Amino acid sequence: MVNYLPRIADQELVERLGYIGAVLIEGPKACGKTATATRQAKTVIRLDDDQTARQWLTLSPERLFDGPTPILFDEWQVEPTIWNRVRRQVDDRNGKGLFILTGSATPTDDASRHSGAGRFSVMKMRPMSLFETGHSTGEMSLRSLLEGERQTGLGTHLAFEELLNRIVIGGWPELIDADVASARRWLRDYLTNLVEVDIQKLGSRRDPTNLRRTLESLGRSVGQATKASELARDVGGEDGPIAKETLSAYLTALDRVHLLDNSPAWRPHMRSRARLRTAPVRYFVDPSVGPAALDIGTSELTDDLEALGLHYEALVIRDLRIYAQRLDARVDSWRDENGHEVDAVVTIGPNKWGAFEIKLNPNAVDEAAASLLRFKEKVDTTRQGEPSCLGFITSTGAGGLRPDGVHVIPIGALGP
Incomplete structure (x- = not known):
């Protein structure tokens, strides 16, 4: 395990603790939630491996709230009753920044669990971006791009081989210095534990074999708007498609362990009737x-460049989501019935937005720019507002603003 590297979420957590009584940090297991939370907490209670703390919750729960605040309840979903007790403490103490909860799984809905509205702020964490792991210089700021500022940067330091490694290794804090072979073994074990242990603890048992087939099908569907019916056929294989309800249960289970991060469709005001x-x-x-x-x-991946392009797109989308979250922005996708699509639309509020095409090959810049400009013409900017940025995010090279108004953005230069 490497020493703690600063996270973009660090300052976000500080700000949330400043305006509300409790912050819930949600994200997949091993993405760094606990490490980030413990940097702010003054008392740490690890509910997943502290048997005494779990006993106090039954015998004398007030003992869990005696320590200095903020108090961190790590892996709170292990003892979901802690939710209502934290909520009551926030009400009784009437303070800010009192508690932090972290969770790598969403527990089963419980009618007895009260709403956290006004008491809890929910903060999502993901594995680390290239900027956080030190593989991006961050010279080209997403914030500045969405403010309409001209940005320049150079991404040639991130060699093609290293970019491939970052796709396969990912942004998991434990794997920052790992080689590809070790990372693949770690990830294989990680998915095995999720499928065979973590998901099975969520309630109704799910068939581990079909869960694995669901993961494989989703792996082939990365970066695509694959319909549920196609996934069902994939998972069912020779036996025919599995039932819609069964597939829904598998997808829900994967979502509850925070493994999925889909891009919903952006619905702007359009001039086009498509x-x-x-x-x-x-x-x-x-x-x-x-x-x-x-x-x-x-x-x-190098033997299948089309698949590589989609997995590269997934890396860029992860980074965009991490940077956009800091801006209270969202990342959506857009496509029409004629096959015209835009990989990412980043929106802040009702009218500030930027659109981005993502291509591994830097030589695709003219095609990507033309697509973005054509897309802009389809949007009713009198109602939606003019885009703050049109950007082409690619693997390497120099970044800057083209004469046609489209930014070229090497991923090794993109940052918050």
Whole structure:
């Protein structure tokens, strides 16, 4: 395990603790939630491995609240009753920044669990971005791009081989210095534990074999708006498609362990009458999950450049989500019935937005720029507002503003 590297979420957590009584940090297991939370907490209670703390919750729960605040309840879903007790403490103490909860799984809905509205702020964490792991210089700021500022940067330091490694290794804090072979073994074990242990603890038992097939199908569907019916056929294989309800249960289970991170469809005001497609584009929370689910590495990706392009897109989408969250922005996708699509639309509020095409090949810049400009013409900017940025995010090279108004953005230069 490497020493703690600063996270973009660090300052976000400080700000949330400043305006509300409790913060819930949600994200996949091993993404760094506990490490980030413990930097702010003055008392740490690890509910997943502290048997005494779990006993106090039954025998004398007030003992758990005696320590100095903020008090961290790590892996709170192990003892879901802690939710109501924290909520009551926030009400009774009437203070800010009192408690932090972390959770790598969403517990089963419980009618006895009260709403956390006004008491809890929910903060999502993902594995680390290239900027956080030190593989991006961050010269080209997403914040500045969305403010309409001209940005320049150079991404040639991130060699093609290293970019491949980052796709397969991912942004998991424990793997920052790992080689590809070790990372693949770690990820194989990680998915095995999720499928065979963590998901089984959530309630109704799910067939581990079909869960694995669901992961494989999603791995082949990365960056695509694959319909549920296609996934069902994939998972069912020779036996025919599994039932819609069964697939839904598998996807829900994977979502509850925070492994999925789909892009919903952006619905702007349009000049065009072409019908917009509303299916989400499918992504995992980290680009490494797709290759791990398919049991492929860098050599297999280089043999299939089309698949490599989609997994590269997944890496960029992860980074955009991390940077956008700091801005209270969202990342959506857009496509119409004629096949015209835009990989990412980042929106802040009702009218500030930027659109981005993502291509591994820097030579695709003219095609990507033309697509973005054509897309801009389809949006009713009198109602939606002019885009703050149109950007082409690619693997390497120099970044800057083209004469046509489209920014070229090497991923090794993109930052918050």
